[in-house]
Amino acid sequence: MTRLPDLDALQLLVAVADTGSLGKAAARTGISQPSASARMATLERRLGLKLLERTTSGSRLTGDGAVVTDWARRVLEQAEALVEGAEALRTHADERLAVAASLTIAEHLVPKWLIELRQLLPGTRVGLTVENSHQVVAALRAGEVDLGFVEGTWVPRDLHSAVVGRDRLVVVVAPGHPWARRKEPLTAAELAAEPLLLREPGSGTREVLEAALAAHDGPAVPLIELGATAPLRSAALAGSGPAVLSVLAVAEDIASGRLVEVSLAEDVALRRTLRAVWRRGRELNDAAGRLVQVARGRA
């Protein structure tokens, strides 16, 4: 089994990289200097790499150390997003700011927003509920949550809303697929005729796709229908066929080349708007307003 590293050790490594000294890094992470020394030694032993150049005037990263530190930052970023998200889930509705978000937004965006919000308002407790768009609206109307995030074109009349971003559905294929080498954008008619890997009927992404292809006799009978994003992505990676899903779920796969995005002609409209939603009449309190600002990119 892969012997996984210790997150505390990675955090310490990053601290050393930032401060240039084992002692300062130890202070920053709240442990003693000898412990930090030992911890780094075991990390180095476990990875089998020399990460630090220890001199009497501090510790600098070796070449390998710099590369590993870069990877470590990414691991920690994801871990912190998990912790923030979990905290938001935990403190639910009984705290200062109760938020409900649809699944895509909750999974991919909310944790990062919360990390940023925490820097702006360190004391704020945020509770997060994960629901579908209709449930989010219901929770808002019932006063169970202060703020909601939904995707879709649909605008409820009795609620305020603000656009915080856009989601794009993309058609992705494994690199071996013929579409991976296409130069010309895919037309709506072509996409409508092709059997695809899709989310189940009734899901948000499926509805967007159906609306976009309705004029061309909707999507063809799917190759596979799956109830969640993760297995859909796996199927696409395995080369089962073209999949349609949110760019948020596959951005990194596209960037790294594990999946190829098939460009679409302009007659295929697979965008949907991400909105913050709240109750009319009830003004946004400070925390909610800030969160919307963060989500919009602190305008």
Place this chain on the structure above:
Amino acid sequence: MTRLPDLDALQLLVAVADTGSLGKAAARTGISQPSASARMATLERRLGLKLLERTTSGSRLTGDGAVVTDWARRVLEQAEALVEGAEALRTHADERLAVAASLTIAEHLVPKWLIELRQLLPGTRVGLTVENSHQVVAALRAGEVDLGFVEGTWVPRDLHSAVVGRDRLVVVVAPGHPWARRKEPLTAAELAAEPLLLREPGSGTREVLEAALAAHDGPAVPLIELGATAPLRSAALAGSGPAVLSVLAVAEDIASGRLVEVSLAEDVALRRTLRAVWRRGRELNDAAGRLVQVARGRA
């Protein structure tokens, strides 16, 4: 300080999600069933969430559990990439397949390729050296490595090469920046006139930018010059100004909306090719060939 979770516990959580049983998950991760039970209990306590619905016929995820598991998968993916990368750095040249890669590729792509390669050829040991493009070529010529990965337009005459992908330099700004709301693509002249956040002269990204803007009197005097990608990204996130860096470094920031990519007019050519390179004469062995295939997306 944020109490970080234990990676082993996250791995166990994912195993429970996959197998549907604490006992099976325990077996899969190589610990006893009671340990698994206790471990999950402490994870739940630490996060303050009920993750599992324990029944006498197995354990299923709760709603919160499903969301946390999704986040956990992302954490683990990054952690495994770190371990794979570290192993490759460690086993260097004294093993079956020695690889040299330039920094951008090594940081962002190689670990994922190695994870995939390991699934295809479990026994293969890969050694990784991180160098700049010129050093990679030198190492190939000297026979120190079997395979290299470089970025750039430049093609050495005495080496074989295969295109494995493309890198794109992007102009990114924090969401509050005026350019974030632009509709029209940015022209080369406009970009050349604007003070930017840049890598230092001589770096690969800087050279590409200079070549692209040479016709318009090069880039303007930079706002800041930084020697690595990570601080450049941080500066951009902080809103210091428009930054120019590889899309690989900021793909997720763009997807999540923390940074906004400014679209560029067609007269700004900021692409560079990623190539696998090897020695003429010396045929690629099985492992090297597979790795190239993986990098190209198993064509």
Place this chain on the structure above:
DNA sequence: AAGACCTCATAGGCTGTCTCTATGACCCCG
């Protein structure tokens, strides 16, 4: 040139956590 100050490493002792095996309680199914 020498003391002050910084760096990191080592030693010894302790606490705490995680582990295992063994067992029990519960439920489903035949």
Place this chain on the structure above:
DNA sequence: CGGGGTCATAGAGACAGCCTATGAGGTCTT
């Protein structure tokens, strides 16, 4: 109404990590 599956509890043991105290080495300043 047993058998086979689930998970929880209990008690003992091992190991890893932490801390304080100290030492050794280098740098900077006076």
